[in-house]
Amino acid sequence: MLQLKNPALFKQACYINGQWQDAAEKIAVTNPATGEIIGHIPKMGRAEAAKAIAAAKLAMPAWQKKTAQERSVILRRWFELILDNQEDLAQILSAEQGKPLVEARGEVIYGASFIEWFAEEAKRVYGDVIAAPQADKRIVVIKQAIGVVAAITPWNFPNAMITRKAGPALAAGCSIVLKPATQTPFSALALAALATEAGIPNGVFNVITGAASEIGGELTRSPDVAKLSFTGSTDIGKLLMRQCADTIKKVSLELGGNAPFVVFDDADLDAAVEGAMVSKFRNAGQTCICANRIYVQESVYDAFSAKFTLAVAKLKVGVGTGEGVTQGPLIDDKAVQKVEEHIKDALEQGATLAHGGKRHALGHSFFEPTVLLNVTTKMKVAREETFGPLAPLFRFSSEEELIQLANDTEFGLASYFYSRDIGRIWRVAEALEYGMVGINTGTISSELAPFGGVKQSGLGREGSKYGIDDYISIKCLCMGGIDR
Numbered sequence: 510m511l512q513l514k515n516p517a518l519f520k521q522a523c524y525i526n527g528q529w530q531d532a533a534e535k536i537a538v539t540n541p542a543t544g545e546i547i548g549h550i551p552k553m554g555r556a557e558a559a560k561a562i563a564a565a566k567l568a569m570p571a572w573q574k575k576t577a578q579e580r581s582v583i584l585r586r587w588f589e590l591i592l593d594n595q596e597d598l599a600q601i602l603s604a605e606q607g608k609p610l611v612e613a614r615g616e617v618i619y620g621a622s623f624i625e626w627f628a629e630e631a632k633r634v635y636g637d638v639i640a641a642p643q644a645d646k647r648i649v650v651i652k653q654a655i656g657v658v659a660a661i662t663p664w665n666f667p668n669a670m671i672t673r674k675a676g677p678a679l680a681a682g683c684s685i686v687l688k689p690a691t692q693t694p695f696s697a698l699a700l701a702a703l704a705t706e707a708g709i710p711n712g713v714f715n716v717i718t719g720a721a722s723e724i725g726g727e728l729t730r731s732p733d734v735a736k737l738s739f740t741g742s743t744d745i746g747k748l749l750m751r752q753c754a755d756t757i758k759k760v761s762l763e764l765g766g767n768a769p770f771v772v773f774d775d776a777d778l779d780a781a782v783e784g785a786m787v788s789k790f791r792n793a794g795q796t797c798i799c800a801n802r803i804y805v806q807e808s809v810y811d812a813f814s815a816k817f818t819l820a821v822a823k824l825k826v827g828v829g830t831g832e833g834v835t836q837g838p839l840i841d842d843k844a845v846q847k848v849e850e851h852i853k854d855a856l857e858q859g860a861t862l863a864h865g866g867k868r869h870a871l872g873h874s875f876f877e878p879t880v881l882l883n884v885t886t887k888m889k890v891a892r893e894e895t896f897g898p899l900a901p902l903f904r905f906s907s908e909e910e911l912i913q914l915a916n917d918t919e920f921g922l923a924s925y926f927y928s929r930d931i932g933r934i935w936r937v938a939e940a941l942e943y944g945m946v947g948i949n950t951g952t953i954s955s956e957l958a959p960f961g962g963v964k965q966s967g968l969g970r971e972g973s974k975y976g977i978d979d980y981i982s983i984k985c986l987c988m989g990g991i992d993r
C-alpha cells in the first residue's frame with residue numbers, strides 16, 4: 510500500500526472543470542513489480558471527453574487574458590508545489606510504472622523543470638514589427654495562444670511527459686485536456702491536484718482517463734480542439750495524425766526511436782561504457798531515446814564488449830523501493846514477450862549471448878539485463894524498437910559504413926557516438942539523420958534543449974526556447990491610412 514505524506518495526492522477520479530469525477534465502470538491499475546492493485550480509475554469515454562473539451566473551451570478566454578506575468582506566477586507556484594511533494598510523487602510514480610525510486614525522484618525533478626522553464630518562457634513570447642512596403646502602412650506580428658490543446662501521453666514517464674506539454678501550453682495561455690496512459694494515471698491526477706492548489710483555474714487543466722480510442726476519437730474529431738500533442742508509439746501517432754486531418758489541427762508528435770550508439774576506435778572506452786549503460790538501461794530500457802543498436806568499431810569490439818558486459822552484470826534488478834535497485838520491471842508481460850522475441854530471433858540467426866537472456870527469477874515482468882554479441886542487420890533488433898533491457902552489439906569497419914548502418918531506419922529520434930577526433934565529430938554529427946545527437950555522452954535530455962525527432966520519430970520540439978512555438982498562433986496586423 511502507498512504510504513504518502515499527503516494522501517490527498519492519490520486521486521482515483523478524473524479532473525474535469527475543477528471537479529473530481531468518477532464513473533460507474535472502473536479500470537484497475539496494478540504495480541508491475543508486484544502485480545498488486547494500487548487503485549482504480551474511472552473508465553470514461555467520448556461523452557466525458559466532450560464535456561472536458563467544453564470546459565476547456567469555456568475556461569480558456571479568461572486564462573488567455575491573464576498577462577504572461579500572471580500565468581508565470583501561477584506556474585512557478587505549481588513548480589514549487591511539485592518539488593514540495595517530490596517524495597509522494599516519486600512513490601506514486603514508482604508504484605504505477607515500476608522504475609526504481611531513485612529514477613522516479615529524478616523524473617519528478619525533470620518534470621518540474623519544464624514547469625519552471627515555461628513559467629519563464631511565458632514572458633518571452635515576442636512579436637515583430639516589420640518595415641512596411643508603403644509609407645501609409647505599418648506591419649506588426651503578434652503571437653497568441655493557439656486554442657484548446659489535447660494531450661495524450663505514454664506510460665514510461667508518467668510525470669515528465671505531461672509537464673513537457675502542460676508547461677508550454679499553459680504558459681502560452683491555452684487550456685488543456687490530458688489523457689494519460691491507462692497504466693500510469695495517478696501521476697497525472699496528482700499533478701492536477703497540485704495545479705489546482707497552485708491557482709490554475711477550473712477548466713484550464715483537465716485530466717480524463719478511460720477508453721483510449723474513444724477519448725482520443727473525440728479529442729481528434731472535435732473542432733473545438735486546435736492542437737494535439739501526442740507522445741507514444743509511431744503507429745498510434747500516425748493514427749491520431751490522420752484523425753486530426755478533418756479539422757486541420759496543429760499536431761506535434763514525439764514517437765518511437767531506434768537509437769544507434771556508436772563506439773569509434775578513438776573513443777575513450779571507459780566513458781563509452783558509462784554512456785552506453787545509462788543510455789541503454791535507464792528505466793529498464795523503456796525510454797524512446799535508449800540505445801537500441803550498439804555499434805563498435807572492429808579494432809575495439811572485444812575490449813568494449815568485455816568492459817560493457819562486466820558493467821551490465823553489476824546491475825541490480827528488483828522492486829523500485831528496494832535498496833540499491835537499478836532495474837525495475839517492464840511495464841507488462843507483452844513488453845517482456847517483445848524482448849524475448851528479439852533475443853530468440855537474434856540467437857537463431859547467429860548472435861551469441863554474453864549475459865542475461867531470460868525472465869528474471871523475481872517473476873512478474875522482471876527481465877535479466879541482457880547483452881548479445883555479433884548481432885547483424887538481418888536481425889529484428891536492428892529494425893525494431895526493443896523497449897527493454899537488451900543491448901545488441903554490432904561490429905563495423907569504417908566511418909562511411911557506420912553512417913549507412915546508423916541511418917538505415919525509418920526512425921530518427923536520438924543517436925549517440927563516442928570519438929575524440931574533432932574532424933570525425935563534425936562529419937558524423939552532420940551525417941546522422943536524427944533530431945538529437947549525443948556526442949561523448951549518453952544523457953541528452955533537459956528542459957533547456959530541444960527534444961524531438963525527424964523521419965517517423967515525430968514532428969515538433971519539446972522543451973527549450975522552441976517548445977512554446979507549438980502552442981502559439983502567429984497573427985499579422987497590417988495597418989493602412991497612417992498618413993491620414
Ligand SMILES: NC(=O)c1ccc[n+]([C@@H]2O[C@H](COP(=O)([O-])OP(=O)(O)OC[C@H]3O[C@@H](n4cnc5c(N)ncnc54)[C@H](O)[C@@H]3O)[C@@H](O)[C@H]2O)c1
Nearest residue numbers: 662663664689690721722725741742745763764765766797
Ligand atoms: N518521443 C518521445 O518523446 C517518446 C517518449 C515516450 C515514449 N515514446 C514512445 O511511446 C511508445 C511506448 O509508449 P506507449 O506504449 O504508451 O505508446 P502507445 O502509443 O501505445 O500509447 C501512448 C498513449 O496513447 C494512448 N492511445 C493508445 N491507442 C490510442 C488510440 N487509438 N487513440 C487515442 N489514444 C491512444 C495510450 O493510452 C497512451 O496514453 C514507444 O514507442 C516509445 O518510443 C516516445
Ligand SMILES: O=C[C@H](O)CS(=O)(=O)O
Nearest residue numbers: 665666795796797798954
Ligand atoms: O521516453 C522518452 C522520454 O522523452 C525520454 S526523456 O525522459 O525525455 O529523456
